[in-house]
Amino acid sequence: MDTDLLKTFIVAAQRQNFRETAEQLMMTQPAVTKQIRKLEALLNLQLFDRVQQRIHLNANGHYFLPRAQKMVQLENEITEQLRAFQIGYTEKVTLGVAPQIANSTLPLIVKKFNKLHPDIKIEIEILPSNEIGEAVFRQYIDIGISKVPSTRELISIIIANEPVMLVAARPFDKGNYDVLIKTSPIYTHSFSPYWEKVEQHLPKECKIERLNQTEVIKNFIKQGMGIAFLPKSVVRTEVQRGELFAQVPPIQGEIQSATYMHTKYTCALFEQFTDICIEIYSLG
Template sequence: MESEWLRTFIVAAKTENFRETAEQRFITQSTVTKHIQHLEKELQTPLFDRQGKQVKLNHIGSYFFQQAEKIVATLDEALQNTTSFMNGYTSQLTIGVAPQIANSTLPAIIHTFQQQKPSIQIAIELLKSNEIGEAVHAGKVDIGLSKLTSTRDIHTVVLAEEPLQLIAPMSKRATDALTLLQQETILTHEYAPYWQEVQQVLQQLPSYKSMHIHQTEVIKNFVKQGLGIAFLPKSVIETEYQQQLLHSYSLKEFSHIVSNTYFLTKYVSADIEAFQQVCHTIYNDTKG
């Protein structure tokens, strides 16, 4: 039984369409048919019910589909682990990280950690902050770097409590912050836990308008293009600020509001503790 037969069968079981399976597998439709026929001959039973060109997974095929997925997953893991071993890696950490962190402090964290622990292979899973705690609890990732805590009973450490910066386009840098807050659209992230506190302060203004955007990088690009202003953590806008791509204000009215970054893990090991220490170091450097 060849692994390629199994990979073809898994796609065919999901699509119940040999033409679509051929497209996804980048093989011909006749090859798909041959792979399925080889499997059925090996198992000595049909896996699909056929009516003309239509195919439908039967009850034996449905059972075998679950087994095939396990076999392929085990094979892929073995191949990956062997490749890692050949490349000098002795262990692996999978990091579930929110986009806001991935686009700001994560590169420095990974660079520093790899210098300190070159034998540990790092895998990155980009997830929304509200998904990370569940992924940690389910064992899909070893470590979570999130802007939100989790309702799950997992180990949680606050990596940073950062002040918010009001950011504006460079073309508006001569305008005072209060005027901007009343004239410009305030762009906010869907999962910004500090937004309610920001709103409470904004309600003291005569008027303001806001727009929800789902990606921090999009928010920053909108601000650069003069399409609004935004409240973001210091670490998230540090690069653009240093490159004078964005103007930044620190407002005393909002100084009590912070953006937290959390380190989430289900268990603690020497590798995880080492990664956590690097995270602390990078965020402490960002404060400077």
């Protein structure tokens, strides 16, 4: 593909103004318009929505932009992508996922998606929840699944709102709850959006230990070293295996943990992925 067309498109996508694009590239505005139309004809896709004399990058344009940048900057990478296409990958979706999601619900989500779309390659980036929104905004990833909302202007959907469970190595009941939280170390993730609400229900004398990996917390609990308050989906597998025990803590008002899906734009494929996520989380 003609890289001159791609360079014109990249500037136009950033400026979203053909006149300013022409000034930056030292071209005439009709020449810019002609190159964009030629690129759209080659792709058989419309990349901009045109309303009166203004242009806006549409979903096709958003999807194509980071790939166009890679084609201009990294020819070798594009060659590898073409090789991947030749062996059967017709599309690629990059997911940015928080560690606790990657270690719990993500395998079920990917398995379901792969069954419906075996020709689509999924690439996974494990990122802290508070970095995922920014990665989506900058289009380093296509879809982000995070435990926190994004401060960027994105399409954000709550795909799950689940109870936070009290997790321990042995069965417990309401009768020994007060003793349990006063005598056992309570492990919490260093960045848990729901923790402030949990802490309001804890006695001042309890011992709180902060760790930065949910998997480490679960391993500590399995060894009988303490307890934790974790989202239901995070411990679902271990509870089913009998490795951990979990129940909604006997406190006033159920504490919820939300899971968010962030995208820069919407399309039918992303909407279907959203439906799959909601279905998996609804399994309980």
